[in-house]
Amino acid sequence: xxxxxxxxxxxxxxxxxxxxxxxxxxxxxxxxxxxxxxxxxxxxxxxxxxxxxxxxxxxxxxxxxxxxxxxxxxxxxxxxxxxxxxxxxxxxxxxxxxxxxxxxxxxxxxxxxxxxxxxxxxxxxxxxxxxxxxxxxxxxxxxxxxxxxxxxxxxxxxxxxxxxxxxxxxxxxxxxxxxxxxxxxxxxxxxxxxxxxxxxxxxxxxxxxxxxxxxxxxxxxxxxxxxxxxxxxxxxxxxxxxxxxxxxxxxxxxxxxxxxxxxxxxxxxxxxxxxxxxxxxxxxxxxxxxxxxxxx
Numbered sequence: 001x002x003x004x005x006x007x008x009x010x011x012x013x014x015x016x017x018x019x020x021x022x023x024x025x026x027x028x029x030x031x032x033x034x035x036x037x038x039x040x041x042x043x044x045x046x047x048x049x050x051x052x053x054x055x056x057x058x059x060x061x062x063x064x065x066x067x068x069x070x071x072x073x074x075x076x077x078x079x080x081x082x083x084x085x086x087x088x089x090x091x092x093x094x095x096x097x098x099x100x101x102x103x104x105x106x107x108x109x110x111x112x113x114x115x116x117x118x119x120x121x122x123x124x125x126x127x128x129x130x131x132x133x134x135x136x137x138x139x140x141x142x143x144x145x146x147x148x149x150x151x152x153x154x155x156x157x158x159x160x161x162x163x164x165x166x167x168x169x170x171x172x173x174x175x176x177x178x179x180x181x182x183x184x185x186x187x188x189x190x191x192x193x194x195x196x197x198x199x200x201x202x203x204x205x206x207x208x209x210x211x212x213x214x215x216x217x218x219x220x221x222x223x224x225x226x227x228x229x230x231x232x233x234x235x236x237x238x239x240x241x242x243x244x245x246x247x248x249x250x251x252x253x254x255x256x257x258x259x260x261x262x263x264x265x266x267x268x269x270x271x272x273x274x275x276x277x278x279x280x281x282x283x284x285x286x287x288x289x290x291x292x293x294x295x296x
Contacts, residue, residue: 057120172263221283223241239273249261
C-alpha cells in the first residue's frame with residue numbers, strides 16, 4: 001500500500017510537471033482545436049505517459065542492486081534520450097516537412113519532455129529505495145571488450161532497420177490512407193519494389209533508421225549495466241523503456257492528422273516491442289551464476 005501511494009504520488013507529480021513545463025517553455029504551441037488528439041485531454045495523455053514512466057522507475061528501483069546515485073544517473077540518461085530525444089530526432093532533421101515548427105521549437109519540445117522525466121527519476125528512486133545499501137554480494141564486472149560492444153551496436157542498428165521496414169510495410173503501408181498521405185498514390189507496391197524506390201529517391205532514410213537503431217543501443221547501455229547477469233529483468237526493462245518512444249506520440253502528436261498518428265502509434269509500438277525483445281537478447285550478459293545476487 002505504501003509503495004502504491006508513492007507510485008500514484010510520483011505519477012501525479014510527473015503529469016503536472018509535463019503540463020507546467022510545456023506551457024512555460026517558449027516553443028510553438030498548436031492552437032487548441034486545430035488538430036484533434038488521440039486522447040480527449042492533454043492531461044489524460046500526460047497521465048498515461050507519466051504512469052508508464054513511473055512504472056519503469058518503480059521496476060528498476062526494485063530490481064537492480066546498484067546504488068541510488070548509480071540508478072539515478074543511468075536511468076536519467078536512458079529515459080531522457082529514448083523518451084525525449086529519439087522520437088523527435090526525425091522531426092528535427094526534417095523540419096521542412098512540418099511547416100508549423102522550427103528546429104528551435106523541436107529542441108524546446110525535447111527539453112519539455114525530458115526535464116520532467118529526469119526530475120521524476122531523481123525523486124522516484126529516492127522514494128522507492130530511500131537509503132539503499134548495495135548487497136555485499138554485488139560486484140562490478142568487466143564483461144565485453146570495445147570491439148564486442150561495437151559489433152553489438154552495429155547489429156542493433158541492423159536489427160532496427162530490418163524490423164522497422166518489415167512492420168512499416170506489412171502493417172502501416174497496407175492502409176490506403178497511409179499510402180495516399182505519403183505518396184499521393186493509392187497503389188500498393190511489394191516490399192522489394194518499395195525499398196528500391198526509397199533507395200533511388202531517398203537513400204538517406206536507410207542510414208537514418210540504421211543510426212536510430214544504433215542510438216537505441218547506445219542509450220540503453222546504462223540500463224544494461226544495471227542488470228548484469230539478470231537477463232529476464234533486463235529484457236523487461238528494455239521493453240518498458242523502448243515503448244516510451246511510442247507512447248511519446250500521444251503527447252507530441254500534433255504534427256500529423258489523427259488517423260495517421262494513430263496508425264504510427266500502433267506501428268511504432270509493435271516495432272519497438274519486437275526490437276526490444278531482440279535487443280534484450282543481444283545485450284544480455286550471462287557470465288557466472290546469479291543465484292548469489294541479492295537485491296532487497
